[in-house]
Amino acid sequence: MKKLIIVFAVFLSCAMNAQNQRFVYEYKFISDSTAKNEVKTERMYLDVSKKGSKFYSEVKYIADSIKEDRLKKGFRDLTGINFNFIPFVVEKSYPDYKNFFFISLSLDRFKVSEERPQTWKIMTEKEKIGEFNAQKATLDFAGRKWNAWFVPDIPIQDGPYKFHGLPGMIVKIEDQTNSHSFTLKEIKKLSEDWASESEKKSFSNIIPVNTAQYKKQFVENRNDPTKGLRQMFASGRKLMMVDESGKPLEQQTILRMREKEGKEQNAKNNNLLELDLLK
Structure with a gap:
């Protein structure tokens, strides 16, 4: 003090x-x-x-x-x-x-x-x-x-x-x-x-939006945790993940894992600083 x-x-x-x-x-x-x-x-x-x-x-x-x-x-x-x-x-x-x-x-x-x-x-x-x-x-x-x-x-x-x-x-x-x-x-x-x-430089290539547009994006991503991954796969980009044995995981397996993880995170993150994002 x-x-x-x-x-x-x-x-x-x-x-x-x-x-x-x-x-x-x-x-x-x-x-x-x-x-x-x-x-x-x-x-x-x-x-x-x-x-x-x-x-x-x-x-x-x-x-x-x-x-x-x-x-x-x-x-x-x-x-x-x-x-x-x-x-x-x-x-x-x-x-x-x-x-x-x-x-x-x-x-x-x-x-x-x-x-x-x-x-x-x-x-x-x-x-x-x-x-x-x-x-x-x-x-x-x-x-x-x-x-x-x-x-x-x-x-x-x-x-x-x-x-x-x-x-x-x-x-x-x-x-x-x-x-x-x-x-x-x-x-x-x-x-x-x-x-x-x-x-x-840490925030280069950003997308400018207003609060209403951001809320729409926030809700879409929260309701669909796999949105970003699906867009990445659709563009031809790849994500390499392996299981415990070192075997590469297929895209659908990665998507299921991300969806499960996202829903678990959302359930625990229900008391947002900006609470009106959930309304």
Whole structure:
């Protein structure tokens, strides 16, 4: 906590000088509503620069860095890299706060423009969040009711995930079912702007869509886990998989395995952050 206090003080002294900052949030979530005791945790980065922000997983950042380093050295072996991370990236531009959500569905990568307004209701209630004197605000967004705490002393109208628009940085936000929460844990100074060319390459060849178009794609992929594989096979591309004896699997066997796996994943992933995707 002392580290947070010190870094916070440094941040306040230089915030208006447009120095690059990293806000580290702890994301806690329950992906299966039938197993509420199974709370998952992941550290998330909100990198802020003069022109905008980028929100993404710390584990993703580490995995991408290791992968890029190996590929630069000519190594194609990616074993040992942890690819089990929150997959999405959210970028916001300043000062208009245009909001873009980057995600992969099956074999496609999408850039989703977020048009839904965030109509906050600022409350009089105040609370101590860590070392911050924060004020409460509420919001209905993406099928959930959210309670947020923001700090006017941090003059940035931003926050984790897609959340923004309050008169100060959001240091904590949670939905009313306690299924999803983001809490600020640390603030760091960055030596470089987050929007480096190497990071931009990770989302090349993307398909731009709006929220309605993305929801359609999401539902189709969720209802048909084999959609991407069938499209790949239809285009003539091949996927090599073997059984326990080392014998290559036929396409139909691979499709059955993927369908079974997808349905099992969907059954456990029923408590999405954006709950209205399932409605």
